[in-house]
Amino acid sequence: xxxxxxxxxxxxxxxxxxxxxYRRVDTLSALQRAVATLNQLSPRPDVVVITGDLVDFxxxxxxxxxxxxxxxxxxxxxxxxxxxxxxxxxxxxxxxxDYLRQQPEFVQWVIDDYPVRLIGLDSTVxxxxxxxxxxxxxxxxxxxxxxxxxxxxxxxxxxxxxDSGISHMDRQKLRNDDALARVIERHPQVERVLCGHLHRSIxxxxxxxxxxxxxxxxxxxxxxxxxxAPSQFMLEPxxxxxxxxxxxxxxxxxxxxxxxxxxxxxxxxxxxxxx
Numbered sequence: 001x002x003x004x005x006x007x008x009x010x011x012x013x014x015x016x017x018x019x020x021x022y023r024r025v026d027t028l029s030a031l032q033r034a035v036a037t038l039n040q041l042s043p044r045p046d047v048v049v050i051t052g053d054l055v056d057f058x059x060x061x062x063x064x065x066x067x068x069x070x071x072x073x074x075x076x077x078x079x080x081x082x083x084x085x086x087x088x089x090x091x092x093x094x095x096x097x098d099y100l101r102q103q104p105e106f107v108q109w110v111i112d113d114y115p116v117r118l119i120g121l122d123s124t125v126x127x128x129x130x131x132x133x134x135x136x137x138x139x140x141x142x143x144x145x146x147x148x149x150x151x152x153x154x155x156x157x158x159x160x161x162x163d164s165g166i167s168h169m170d171r172q173k174l175r176n177d178d179a180l181a182r183v184i185e186r187h188p189q190v191e192r193v194l195c196g197h198l199h200r201s202i203x204x205x206x207x208x209x210x211x212x213x214x215x216x217x218x219x220x221x222x223x224x225x226x227x228x229a230p231s232q233f234m235l236e237p238x239x240x241x242x243x244x245x246x247x248x249x250x251x252x253x254x255x256x257x258x259x260x261x262x263x264x265x266x267x268x269x270x271x272x273x274x275x
Contacts, residue, residue: 002248004115006154007038007045007075008241010196010214011053013084014069016061021219022233027056030218030238031069034258038240039074041256045242046114048075051196051214052082052124052158054090063093080120081107082158082196083129083172087122106137110144112151116191116245119144121157123174131159131174131197138183145187152245153189160195160213162204168231169198169221181207191251192243201239201255212253215239 013027021027038045055062070077079094081087087107091100099109099120106122121141123131133141145153161177163170174180184190184207192210199216200223215238222232238258245251 002246003043004245005043005045005047006116006118006243006245007041007048008051008194008212008214008243009034009038009048009217010051010158011082011199011216011218012050012055012066013053013216013218014055014062014066015057016059016065021056025219025233025235027218028065028069030258031066032072034217034238034240035069035072037256037258039072041242045075047118048073048077049118049120049154049156049194050077050079051156051194052080053084053196054079054082056084058084058086058089060089060093063089067093078109078111078118078120079107080156080158081122081124083124083131085124086126087124103140106140108137108140112148115152115247116251117148117151117153117189119153119155121155123157123159129172131157131172132176133157133174133180138179141180142183142186145183145190149187149189151189152191152251153187154192154194154243154251155184155190156194158196160198160202160211161193162206162211164198164200164202164213165225166198166200166221166223167227167229172197183207184209191245192253194241194243199233201241203253210253212241212243214241215255217258 111118159174199221202213
């Protein structure tokens with residue numbers, strides 16, 4: 001296979017019983033629109049990765065609602081926990097996802113079935129909004145990357161390992177980003193570090209590669225770069241990332257809108273440029 005497409009969703013924040021997040025955001029309907037959008041892409045993504053905050057409170061009934069919605073995806077999907085998730089409840093709900101139990105304590109996994117190697121990290125700290133990777137988690141990542149140094153690889157975790165400039169979110173970032181950077185920079189096969197948490201499309205050079213943050217599937221964190229900006233969200237258009245890898249071109253990342261919009265329309269008619 002010379003082309004491989006990875007669709008990325010993040011921060012679904014699913015609630016059960018038709019409840020709205022923050023009494024305003026219908027996250028379940030948003031996920032259903034996201035699933036429909038990905039299913040209609042051509043070429044269709046080979047896999048979907050979902051980088052955390054799968055549900056809002058880590059409850060069994062929320063994961064049951066999530067599982068039902070994701071059952072409509074026409075391609076395999078892989079899950080990572082975020083600070084809103086609960087590891088045991090996630091594993092219990094998705095009992096058929098054996099990769100979620102590759103490690104006994106943390107939800108960390110590696111998938112070797114595709115042209116691009118997929119590695120999921122568990123950056124969660126139970127009961128806390130920030131992220132951290134303890135030494136056992138970092139050692140596992142380093143050992144896993146050393147196993148196949150020639151394979152193009154993406155490393156995924158919920159918390160971004162850098163400051164975004166959005167002050168209230170930066171207080172919740174990955175605390176020991178320097179430790180992760182030391183591991184990643186030893187492994188040049190890492191094509192991307194994929195993250196969520198920030199509910200915006202944000203990119204930054206990191207440890208010799210590119211770190212990409214996926215927009216939220218329903219609501220976005222307000223783009224407010226003032227020091228001590230308030231914690232607020234916007235009902236801006238939801239989006240996903242599409243990572244296209246090819247042997248010839250490496251990896252290219254696109255941002256795609258979720259939902260239906262007018263178009264496509266031609267730039268040209270049969271006589272040339274349209275006035």
